[in-house]
């Protein structure tokens with residue numbers, strides 16, 4: 001079965017941060033993907049919509065191979081995982097110490113790695129642009145911290 005692509009872009013961003021593992025309480029690297037100019041559709045029959053609002057991808061169940069390679073080079077702790085809280089298999093961060101899956105919801109709660117609530121939280125993140133096309137099956141969410149992060153890394157954005 002071919003994956004239902006929900007997001008397409010000509011480039012994408014890799015967000016790198018850190019989180020405290022819920023299982024072993026140690027600090028571990030975590031990563032997420034961000035799109036700033038992309039097309040999305042909510043259902044296979046919907047038309048593609050152009051979007052220029054930075055959006056963080058979540059629950060990525062499929063990613064095109066070239067983009068996947070680029071991501072996993074930057075974030076080797078990311079791998080497909082089946083989690084208890086979610087029926088589906090998706091790309092999740094794994095703890096570098098104990099291997100526990102760091103759930104997507106958990107990382108995107110207010111105050112967590114991928115929902116900074118102040119400048120210090122944004123300071124702790126790094127954004128790396130990848131000049132490669134991406135296709136993904138995922139959800140996406142917009143938030144003002146993503147605008148701020150993108151503004152700090154203007155290399156690709158025009």
Ligand SMILES: [Zn+2]
Nearest residue numbers: 021024095098
């Ligand atoms: Zn751990």
